[in-house]
Amino acid sequence: MSKNVLVTGAARGIGKGIALRLAADGHDVAVNDIAANAGELETVAKEIRDAGRRTATITADVSDPAAVTGMVERTVESLGSLDVMVANAGIAQVLPLLEVTPEDWDRMLAVNARGVFLCYQAAARQMIAQGNGGKIIGAASIVAHRPFALLGHYSASKWAVRGLTQAAAMEWAQHGITVNAYCPGIVGTAMWDLIDEKLAESEGLRKGQAIEKYSNLIHLGRVSVPEDVAAYVSYLASPDSDYMTGQSVMIDGGIQFA
Numbered sequence: 001m002s003k004n005v006l007v008t009g010a011a012r013g014i015g016k017g018i019a020l021r022l023a024a025d026g027h028d029v030a031v032n033d034i035a036a037n038a039g040e041l042e043t044v045a046k047e048i049r050d051a052g053r054r055t056a057t058i059t060a061d062v063s064d065p066a067a068v069t070g071m072v073e074r075t076v077e078s079l080g081s082l083d084v085m086v087a088n089a090g091i092a093q094v095l096p097l098l099e100v101t102p103e104d105w106d107r108m109l110a111v112n113a114r115g116v117f118l119c120y121q122a123a124a125r126q127m128i129a130q131g132n133g134g135k136i137i138g139a140a141s142i143v144a145h146r147p148f149a150l151l152g153h154y155s156a157s158k159w160a161v162r163g164l165t166q167a168a169a170m171e172w173a174q175h176g177i178t179v180n181a182y183c184p185g186i187v188g189t190a191m192w193d194l195i196d197e198k199l200a201e202s203e204g205l206r207k208g209q210a211i212e213k214y215s216n217l218i219h220l221g222r223v224s225v226p227e228d229v230a231a232y233v234s235y236l237a238s239p240d241s242d243y244m245t246g247q248s249v250m251i252d253g254g255i256q257f258a
């Protein structure tokens with residue numbers, strides 16, 4: 001059955017992969033990103049329309065409470081309801097904990113933890129008002145289960161998503177809302193280009209060598225692509241996952257084992 005979906009951070013990378021997969025599954029998909037990526041967001045929206053589905057492009061910063069409320073309102077105005085929220089937007093920074101400033105910490109938590117919280121809360125309010133339940137899905141990471149050194153404050157933000165996902169699942173089950181998170185490993189997106197560059201600098205490696213080194217951890221033998229994660233989110237958005245809630249599942253080619 002076709003649902004109305006909102007995906008944040010959908011201009012590129014994993015968010016784009018999720019938006020296109022959910023459109024291919026037959027859903028109508030509103031897409032969000034920051035204003036600086038409005039052009040790329042329009043390209044994603046065109047691909048959704050070309051797939052025969054309805055869409056809306058909504059530029060908003062997910063760390064801003066008023067912007068997140070407005071984003072959910074725009075989705076409902078454009079598509080008619082909000083049935084699935086995918087709080088995917090996130091940022092990364094590679095830095096030893098001894099060098100992380102309070103400003104670095106606040107920015108990381110503002111986008112990756114507060115942003116996900118605001119999206120979960122605004123979506124749940126809308127879904128409760130609609131009275132038909134819903135699916136709330138968030139971006140965590142394998143580092144929500146075991147941190148990577150030099151990604152300390154990023155890892156903390158993802159542990160926050162995992163805890164929030166459990167609490168939200170407890171509170172909103174009575175409304176028929178399930179809340180789950182996906183935990184990718186090493187996905188070859190702009191985020192890992194940045195991580196590779198910064199890890200290479202700090203470890204005296206050349207560009208491309210850090211991702212190669214970390215990829216040796218992947219038992220299935222290849223770096224992930226956004227479609228790997230999108231396939232799992234497709235399941236979380238579908239009725240097949242109706243009896244699953246509060247979980248943060250690793251989809252990492254076998255780096256970590258719960």
Ligand SMILES: NC(=O)C1=CN([C@@H]2O[C@H](COP(=O)(O)OP(=O)(O)OC[C@H]3O[C@@H](n4cnc5c(N)ncnc54)[C@H](O)[C@@H]3O)[C@@H](O)[C@H]2O)C=CC1
Pocket residue numbers: 008009010011012013014015032033034037060061062063088089090091092111115139140141142183184185186187188189190191192
């Ligand atoms: N690439 C990877 O290996 C992994 C990624 N993840 C998580 O998956 C999610 C997506 O990651 P990627 O696609 O790799 O990253 P990416 O950097 O390629 O894309 C992230 C998107 O989020 C948007 N964004 C950033 N801050 C925003 C804000 N305040 N408001 C709205 N949009 C904002 C960016 O503009 C960008 O389009 C993130 O939450 C990330 O932490 C988790 C595990 C591994």
Ligand SMILES: CC(=O)C(C)=O
Pocket residue numbers: 092141142143148184185186187191195
């Ligand atoms: C970016 C990220 O979460 C990892 C594990 O690489």
